[in-house]
Amino acid sequence: MNRYIGIDIHQDECHATVQDEDGNTVKQGYFQNSPSGFKRFFDGVEEAKTAIEAGDAWQPVYDWLDEKDFDVKLAHPNKTRIIAEVKIKTDCHDSEALADLVRADLIPEVYVPCEEKRELRKTVKQRGKLVMESNKYKNRIKAELRARGIDYEGRNLWTHSSKQWLKDLEVDAVDDFLEVLKTLNERILKLERGIKEIAGNMKKAQLLMTIPGVSYYTALTIIAEIATIERFPTSAHLCSYAGLVPSIKQSGSKEVHGPISGGRPLLRWILCQAVHNHVRNAPNSHIAKFYQRLKQKKPKKVAKIAAARKLTKVIFWMLKLEEEFHPEGYDPRTSR
Template identity: 25%
Template sequence: MEELREDHDDGTVARVAAIDIAKASGMVCLRVPHDTIEGRRVQQVWTVASTTNAILELGDRLVCQGVERVVMEATGSYWRPFFYLLEGRGLDCWLVNARDVKNVPGRPKTDKLDAVWLAKLAERGMVRASFVPPKPVRQLRDFTRTRTVFVQERTRHKHRVDKALQDAQIKLSGVVSDLFGVSGRAMLDALVAGERNSRALAELAKGNLVKKKAALIEALTGQFEDHHARLLRVLLGTVDHLTAQIQQLDHLIAQTLEEIATPGDGPGGTGTEPAADGMSAQVLAERLDAVPGIGPATAQIILAEIGTDMSRFPTPEHLVSWAKLCPRTIQSGAKNTTGPAGQGNPWLKGALGEAANAAARTDTFLGARYRRIVKRRGHAKALVAVARSILVITWHLINDPDASYQELGSDWHRRHLDPARKTRDLVRQLQSLGHQVTLESATA
């Protein structure tokens, strides 16, 4: 029988509060030790409105009660006022995943019972806190997520422009690689301004597109009417407005990155003020930009989602597990299997997916890793493996201020290949095809 010894605290909390949060209110359960009877707990349950003054009054009451920890479920975005205001009051707030704190099946379910159950789990140390970054990183996250939404919305409007042109029998997207490039945008503006002559429109071509004038004349010959021009004017105006907003967000993100510092050994380094030995997050983003597949925007998204302090993730494996880029282990008896990893952070996984897709097309170590895995596991799993490698590299670059990315080269696997193992694999493949293999050493 295996004996488990733990030198650390068992996680129990004597004075705890739990909040079951709804849109307009929250059900609070306070559990503290009895004043005179040892081993007995005193429980209080009441409703608090989700207004600023009511939450601040709740914070004062919990501080007076000496509450050591406040636990709440991640319910939409309604948890944010409770978490931020109580955190600002000096309380230790934990945000937990609602899936991990479900009540026993078959039991009645009310807001009061949910709050009591959550408090009992918290006081026994049976909950895990979700990752909530400090305030400056949360502000950076708001900017990057808004920019991502605006970029996606701009792409949708660009597709609507192409649909409007297809409706008018204008096949410009079949000839122009970028409909919103210099030549394409000039032709769109001319169509909106009233130009209908296909030859005149084709004369607006620039660069290599000049060689395709005949194809342009044919593609620009259609039934473009005033109705399409009015619709196109609205769509192009929306695209231009979103582009201006994205540029403004780029400026705000760069400014916020300069104000965020990585933790160092000197004073500060909490993410709210610069540390003596820390560096700005902007410098960190530039270091991440050296990794194949990661561009400036992707580096900014990664820092916004995981922060600049890796003490929350002791090892790269912890970060990979939190991002849900590794399979879930399932063991029962002598059987060991893997299950689905889960959803994870969609903003982080989206950025890592784009980075992995870009790195897969490069002649680098990450590109070679993709090509090795895709042959036996398929495209999707190969991309996840590359995304995991990128996240591990990111952890090391953030955690170690002296680290820098070193490219291993696309031939790294070949240079570190075991000749005997490779020979054995090739012989086995030939034998499976029905051949008898006799090995003979090559003469010099």
């Protein structure tokens, strides 16, 4: 008989509901989020359609079920809840709702990249997290200096000579933060060496690095977040995925464009950083000129987002056509 499974996943344990084709619960319970836990719960269950809600701990059970030839889907958490509220009237647990949705073929799927791309995503995200932590400690050092009335205006605090100046102040908190910064920077440099090596051996990364202002880290982050360009039918789909498309509220014939929302935060951030660097490094490119023109009429932030959207469309066609960056612009397809 057909089986339909919904799995609610947490860091340490999962809750699953197994239903038959009529929606009757044939098995339900908790199990550890580990291979031994999966094996115990799914013993005797075969050829089931399974839904797992995307979150922080989905990978182990997804990979285990996929290896066992289950038809497993990763569900978009926000869209799943919306559909469940509309379609399912019973007050059921999350795993039961997922089982109901997979049985009704209403699961809003999330794209699952291959293992190689997942590892790449982990690497670039880890580098980003460490940089964020580094910035936190830099801000803490500045806060300590301000609290003590120590003037550092006009000084780059992160050069070798300035770090020595900070040590000579003999402020215990500053010394502690400097030690943490040293450790973080060592880990960041180690990750960057690996990222640089990967980018040097990847054709797509080399293509993106022909864009002025796009470093090996930026190129690899974009590739890791996109995973494969073939899954985007048009450049507009990629812009929406990146979260660079304004929200629209429509009432009758009136249409109001609001702020950008959704998308992948890391991809949006890296594309905005790329535009910032690009405008500075290539002021005569068609993207930089577009930004400068728009900045005369719109707020700087709006112009930056629009330029990032234009750059995203260019990146879409560069990867599709496997062509290097054209400073003068592409054919009309880039406006799609």
